[in-house]
Amino acid sequence: MSRVFHRHLKASYPTAVAGDGPYLIDAAGKRYLDACGGAAVSCLGHSDPEVQAAISEQVKRMAYAHSSFFTSEPMEALADFLVDRAPQGIGSVYFVSGGSEAVEAALKMARQYFLEIGQTERTQVIARRQSYHGNTLGALATGGNAWRRRPFEPLLADTTHVSPCYAYRGQRADESAEAYGERLAVELEDTIERLGPRRVMAFVAEPVVGATLGAVPAVPGYFRRVREICDRHGILLILDEVMCGMGRTGRLFACEQEGVSPDLLTVAKGLGGGYQPIGATLASARIRDTIAEGTGFFQHGHTYIGHATACAAALAVQRA
Template sequence: MTGATSYVLHRTLKTTLPKIERGEGNYLIDTDGNRYLDACGGAAVSCLGHSNARVIKAVTDQINRVAFAHTGFFTNIPAEDLAEYLVTHAPQGTGKGRAMFLGSGSEAMEAALKLARQTHLERGQPNRARIIARTSSYHGNTLGALATGGHAGRRAPFDPLLIKVDHIDPCYAYRFRHAGESEEDFGLRMANQLEERIEALGPETVAAFVAEPVVGATLGTQPAARGYFRCIREICDTHGVLLIADEVMSGMGRTGSLFALEQEGIHADITTCAKGLGAGYQPIASVIAAQSVCDAIESGSGRLWNGHTYMSHAVACAGALAVLKVVEEDNLLENVRAMGNLLHMRLRDRFGDHPNVGDIRGRGLFQSLELVENRGTKSPFPAAKGLAPKLQRKALDVGLMCYPSQGCADGTNGDHVLLAPAYTTTPEEIALIVDRLSQALDAALVA
């Protein structure tokens, strides 16, 4: 409950939230017995549903052994094993890298930015301090991560507190690709914005370029055009700029490969992962540093200039390792690809001719609808209509959790709805998701 009956400082103080009592497979059940089919994993988190016995056992076993041993004194077995798993499964080019573990995606992004800065200092390039990212991106809510994100609406209230970050346009085909332009030409044109910006700023001042391989919350599961990220990699290498891949939402299998960048054929210098890593059983995020970054530190100061009390927490790492083992042992990436294709097809069948669905896009079990007032002109609904929040409420009314957001068109206007079902999802659940989403959208459009 919220309002006078609750002492929790909720995200909204003006409505009453259902109280969740338990999870059962891909459903959450509230204290009134209502069942919600979780089609978005909250925010692309719960990739194994809500009652995975193997993950729960791994977490409780670890608590029974030891929960916490400060990393200033010790390492622990789950952190070592998890780091080895992630580094050895990371995209080719990562080399003999290393990983650190933190509590949230935002913390991981802060650590990634600092790691990029440290790398340049270790290499004797102290002028490299500028960050370039993209508009309509989200990299977290702490101040450095928020400054890096390019979502105008989320940044606005805190603007006076934010460090200066440069933003280029995202590789967002629905709104940026010219009529008649090939996918490759579009990708090249958008990637070249990075080179132009680096040259304008002075390459010797630029530390890192930050991008989500598939943009999640702010654009609605937007993959880049073919060739875009290869070109980005080349530009970064040419100018000595580090590439930071924010895979907080798109990584850990969500798009059908363990790392989203695998499908682009490149590696990042620094990669962040979170959400699907702990699958919601534990709050955990990772920062993976490629070998070149680790080499700079090892041959320099030899110390990581960043520490947090709970980093590499043994229980969190044990939970994440169990999640990755379930994904591997149950061959779930194959299910992500198969069910992702099915979900995309079913969305096209149901919404392909819908007058208010402008685009249907995504990769793997990471799919979205972009909602527009007019398909011909692509004009969005005004933000004041509040379509996204209405859709979220109407979906809950029909027992569906989906993840609608606002601002995709210009940072303020433009609604989309993101779907990110569990990797264990079935064709029957996909059919139910599409049916319920259709009912909820009809209701939200007239509300």
Template structure:
């Protein structure tokens, strides 16, 4: 699905996650978990999902409820006597604790950037963190939405930053590098299992043809 901005892509991703659960008759799944600090866009759903207090504050009365765990930030969060593996596991396990607190049957999606951009200044997660996140999401039937708007499209050395962990998200948002500065464009990608579940409810149009052609120029030699 092609869109015009990263904020739009995140809005679409959140709706897609909800639609996935509705199609599976899993109607109680409404809760979103993200991280603090984080930023996922400036539209209402994306802003509510993000854990950026300053950007949320002016619009707080208008925002839906979202739930947050700590983002990985070595300078502030890693304990002195902790190994890298222990740090990764402790931080990732916050997600499982939050899911259990909310009730696994109510959690719709977990949203996180593989490399935190605007809110933490290009902060990668410790190795193993997202593998544990993937396992937790699988265990509880929670969709993982990877926000690769800022870190995707080759900016970390691989096409998608999450590839470096050897895993993939259920839903991925892209923008910025996708258009290489030529044309505003964003995209939402979904796994086969998600697409199969919602294929009867998708929109007939997916974006302007001219914009898509423009976007191909920086990608095709």
């Protein structure tokens, strides 16, 4: 019996021993076409030589340095690469080890931003039903998938969920796509008014919903209306591109095709292509400058944030 606490303890897993392009190979030599790239991760396949070389070279020089005391060349270079290509207003990047951590960091960064500007009453988060934002407690609370939430409901922070933008199920036969999007925008604004506009901290959404709806984009104009509503009430817009970002929609960031810029943007999966565990929270210059000019210290962190080898791998993936 394996001593690994596997994801499913009643399953029997083949042992993966090698990767060859889009294939994984088990100990018996059987080849598996990794058609979904793991969990939508392995966008370059499993044996890209340039990424392998970048990891090897970085490990030879320096595998890891704690970000409380040092920065590193690959972390700075990856941040420059992302910010140079990010939506307007994004000014800096906070590196983590995966998508759930990126969402946790975004939520805490949003809260600290409001503490820094003296709006301490802003604690409420609005997200959408049938969304998925990760499995750590803050991310799980934000997500709107009932099955994932149910066992841990007593541990979760209170989050308000509104309707997803899911035209296949939600759009009425007698309304246009634009009218459907406007109806959802009105629902969001009504929810903000009910909670109290000065109490709402952030609205969180995936530009393309992945894990819970299956590659579902919003109707035209929906996110522009959401951006307008958030701006009118001083609410931060957090867009979760952990699954749909990093080129998966044809642009590096999915929200570019929606014509909006978020205040906080989360990425992972395709950022490192599976070669190293990495995720990131991209923050607007306004949020970064507010904290920098206030306490100057983001009260959050993990041991492996900004891991030099992970950043070197991710930079090689992005250059490819």
